[in-house]
Amino acid sequence: MSLVDDAPIYEVFGQRDALSFATYVGSVRAASLELALLLARETYFRREKIFDMWVVPKESVTHARAFDATLLMGSMDKEYRLPSGYDNAPIWKQFKAQAQTIEEVALDVAPPARSSSS
């Protein structure tokens, strides 16, 4: 028989830099949201610089695996919606033109290199 109730659980997410998405890293027990944030930093991010942290009360998270596992079943092959489902390069070559990729377009319009933003 315990003397004190367990503190509530908060799920912790970390965002590495301004341009990345927050990723789940683990959870903490804490008495309040504020404490959850304070504790999460030292629990999960004490070695690294982090751009932002999120804490979410565990009961606010609905897991598909528990709610309805059929949601996690993969769909059938839909190669037509992947760039790799297309092989245009040889045809461009027949027309004596170069195939282009989206990465190349992105480089073409990227601002001149400077120290990466933080």
Added chain:
Amino acid sequence: MILLTPEKHSALKSILISVADDEWIMGHRGSEWLAEAPDLEDDLALSSTSQDEMGHARLLYRLIEELGGPSPDHQVYARPVDDWYPARLVTLARQDWAEWVTRRYFYEVFDAIRRHALISIPFPSLAYALQSIEREEAYHIRYIEAQMTNLAYGGQVAHDYLAHGIAVDWAFIPSLFSWGTAEETWQILQCPALDPRSLQQAFEASIQKQFATWDLAWPGPLGSIDGNGRSAAKNPDLAQIRAELRAVRQIAPDSHW
């Protein structure tokens, strides 16, 4: 591979063509709602459903090809209209949103029953195909039941739309149960679950149970199984669909597109 007798071979092809045609046309009709669903999230789910159905049709047309039939593209773009066997219900020209919800609901329930019946046919490629189809269909049924729940409990306006959708579809539901070609195909395949009467009974039982949980009034007995339910000659919408499908392709039928 288990060898089928020539008779079973041809019975299987004729059953698969009805299933594939239903799936193809559900996808075709579903695409008509692209960018027209009530909200953006619904639109994304709806489009995946249509893509899934057409993907299933392609898979089944491939099976038919394996059994000596023409290519999937030939089935869709070159097959004479009299050789199509979709149920009248799935071909119905677009009505309103609620009717599209009810049509999908009735179709998905029926399709699940039919798939479970098809599993007993001893043809490994079919069993394998059904397995991968099932993975996607689990989502379809879950999603469409959630939509039906929304309409059933969504207030008077939604309830009226829902009742109207059900009423429109009800008369056409018996078209689902027939097999289009020779009605005895299920006997040749020795698969009693594919008997139109069995399909109808299983369907009615399933729907009745759901209607009760949604507090929906039972619309009365279903009509008797419609032997012409998959007949192209009795289906004015089918010719229209086929003309749409072929409109571009026929400009240069044998070229790359």
Added chain:
Amino acid sequence: MDLMHHSKEEFIEQIAAGNKVDTGDWMPDDYRQLLIKQIHMHAISEIMGAYPEKEWVKYAPTIQRKLALNAKIQDEIGHGHMLLRLAEDLSAPLGRGREDLLHDVLDGRVKFHNVFHMSAPSWADAGVIGFLVDGGAIITQAMLLASSYAPYARMLKRIVAEESFHMQFGESVVLALASGTEVQREMLQQAINRWWPAMMFFFGPREMGPQSQRMLEYRIRTMTNEELRQKFIARYVPRIHALGMTLSDHELYQDPDPPHFWHYTDPDWDWFNDMVHHNTGPMSQARLALRRGAQEGLAWARHAALQAHATIDVRAATL
């Protein structure tokens, strides 16, 4: 960004240094307004962009094309959705949400790209939209990856990755037509003729207005209209010519001397401007009617979903 710096000058300095602004950060009012205007219009354009392509789904000439076109339109709606979520978050302090932002296009309170007001009368148009319109949009969106508003830049990373399939799809359709029969090649040529002037307008006027200038200062965007248009022309003219297709612009040529500027005939600025501002394009009203059908015609279904869940919760509570 440091929440303590509440002066506009410091804000601009921070941005110039390459810092990013995030949801919930302090931002000058005009920065917020410009972001809303840009992202709202971007979102609505993605959604309206579904309609011209949708016209060809039922006629798509192979199973593969029909599936791919379906998936591409789904992505456009998906992009519209992700962008609208950002615009909703930015508009929340102003008391406006999803319903308002989607309704705005019906009242002409938000514009959408000129290209989506145009008609697409052949299958080749569906391909050329993927080839040229998506090609142009990719250039613009890739530029926006450097945007100072981090949620926009983040989302665009995802969007641009998905556009990669759109680009391959469009090119694949165009390449098939170019390799096809005379009739198919002619169909392609006609579509290119139709879309080229609209693409010249797509990037906006040669001289940008004060609002666009302000977006540059705030680094919401990082290139001028003309810089983007030049990138587009340089990329697509050689490819169109390689396909054996022609462009009917007789003023189209590239300076042999650096910076190798491409000259081009001005599109009919007044005609396109009018269509964008007053929805007077060949297909503006027809496509808005479809959007209205979903937004107003099916409002009852959105309402029903909310009401159903309230009803079910009440029932569950009383059991």
